[in-house]
Amino acid sequence: MAREARQDGVTAELSGFAWAPDRFNPRVRATSSMPRAGASPPDVISLAYGMPDPALFPTAGLAAAAQEALGDPARYAVALQYGNVGGNPLLLAELGRKLEGEEGRPVTPGTLVMTNGSSQAIALVVQALAAPGDVCLCEAPTFLGTIHHIRFQGVRTVPVSLDDDGIDVEGLEREIQRLEAAGTPPRFIYTIPTFNNPAGTSMTLERRRALLDIAARHGVPIIEDDAYRDLRFEGEPVPTLHALDRDGLVIRLGTFSKIVAPGVRLGFVLADPAVTERVLAFKAEGSTNGFASMVVGTFMKTGGLAAHIQTLRAAYRERRDAMYEALAREMPAGVTWTRTQGGFFLWLTVPARADMGKVNAKAAEERIVALAGTECFPDDRGTHNLRLAFSLQPPEKIAEGIRRLGQAIRAGL
Numbered sequence: 001m002a003r004e005a006r007q008d009g010v011t012a013e014l015s016g017f018a019w020a021p022d023r024f025n026p027r028v029r030a031t032s033s034m035p036r037a038g039a040s041p042p043d044v045i046s047l048a049y050g051m052p053d054p055a056l057f058p059t060a061g062l063a064a065a066a067q068e069a070l071g072d073p074a075r076y077a078v079a080l081q082y083g084n085v086g087g088n089p090l091l092l093a094e095l096g097r098k099l100e101g102e103e104g105r106p107v108t109p110g111t112l113v114m115t116n117g118s119s120q121a122i123a124l125v126v127q128a129l130a131a132p133g134d135v136c137l138c139e140a141p142t143f144l145g146t147i148h149h150i151r152f153q154g155v156r157t158v159p160v161s162l163d164d165d166g167i168d169v170e171g172l173e174r175e176i177q178r179l180e181a182a183g184t185p186p187r188f189i190y191t192i193p194t195f196n197n198p199a200g201t202s203m204t205l206e207r208r209r210a211l212l213d214i215a216a217r218h219g220v221p222i223i224e225d226d227a228y229r230d231l232r233f234e235g236e237p238v239p240t241l242h243a244l245d246r247d248g249l250v251i252r253l254g255t256f257s258k259i260v261a262p263g264v265r266l267g268f269v270l271a272d273p274a275v276t277e278r279v280l281a282f283k284a285e286g287s288t289n290g291f292a293s294m295v296v297g298t299f300m301k302t303g304g305l306a307a308h309i310q311t312l313r314a315a316y317r318e319r320r321d322a323m324y325e326a327l328a329r330e331m332p333a334g335v336t337w338t339r340t341q342g343g344f345f346l347w348l349t350v351p352a353r354a355d356m357g358k359v360n361a362k363a364a365e366e367r368i369v370a371l372a373g374t375e376c377f378p379d380d381r382g383t384h385n386l387r388l389a390f391s392l393q394p395p396e397k398i399a400e401g402i403r404r405l406g407q408a409i410r411a412g413l
Helices: 057-070 073-079 088-101 117-129 144-152 170-181 204-218 273-282 290-301 304-330 355-364 395-412
Strands: 005-007 010-014 114-115 135-140 156-163 190-191 221-227 250-254 265-271 347-348 385-389
Touching: 010 204, 010 250, 057 073, 057 304, 073 088, 073 117, 073 190, 073 290, 088 114, 114 117, 114 273, 117 250, 117 265, 117 273, 135 144, 135 170, 144 156, 144 221, 156 170, 156 250, 170 204, 190 204, 204 221, 265 273, 273 347, 304 347, 304 395
Parallel strands: 135 156, 135 190, 190 221, 221 250
Antiparallel strands: 005 010, 114 265, 250 265, 347 385
């Protein structure tokens, strides 16, 4: 049907073009949108999303770094110009030094690439490794964003169960053998070994070594999503898979979203140059935010980031502890949750006898929001799980939110 539009007092007839489903890429038509984080009404307490608290953003340090970057013509000429597709030289140098300290070995030229957050890093690596119709292995539960990226690329995900010590390596090898026998060997293994999103669990050193051994024997690359490593509150650090890898199979991904601010949109890929070369081939937009890169690089060079990470660890530990205390006090019998030494999340399991429809209805009435566990699986599991994020809310709101959630769960039991 024709429509009318009025511009500058003149009425024009429009064609009424319809954006029918067949106008779109079939992969877009088959893909649903991810849950979108946003501001909640004042009376709603959201424990759903792993968003940093804006009160913890290092605004003074970033402002000083920005002023320093813009005060030098030689530096702002780089910061405000189209830049190198691989990343800003200052940020690459500072990040390389940080990673060398973590890895215990040099970060050599060509192994490090900056991206528009770790979400782009995930998307680019998936594109570089797999084509539509290929198969990958993914621990379950896992990051809902990665599930979305893999599905969008038309890659089939085979889930492998996760426990308190990390991915089930025996189950993983069985799946690899099954897929090889079927003529569809997996293109990669995706894992979040340190403070898993959503479970909060970490892979033990023994499991990491076993995973690397299996991957090497079968020739399967590993994508190591390492978004939360800097946010360890207790316990001794465990080496990254990339640091333990001696076969060049591990592709380590990271981000500044959790330790600086999501709005800087800076992530990275650390991998064999053969991988980063292919990743750059898909990076059609060119350089990654030169201004934010220069500011964050300057912030790191002056020691601001290292000091800020210590502040974040103390703040998030307090919030995690507040959530533990509230769960112990408010949850009915039979509800269980994971223990974490860092990161942003806990994973709640509600008894199978619970009516989740009633739980959700009461949660809406109580004005409390958590992320449905079904969002964190590539199959139909997770109906009686919830991901709880302690990063955004202050301790007193966390306590109140858990009280409301306890009321909602009781309504379904």
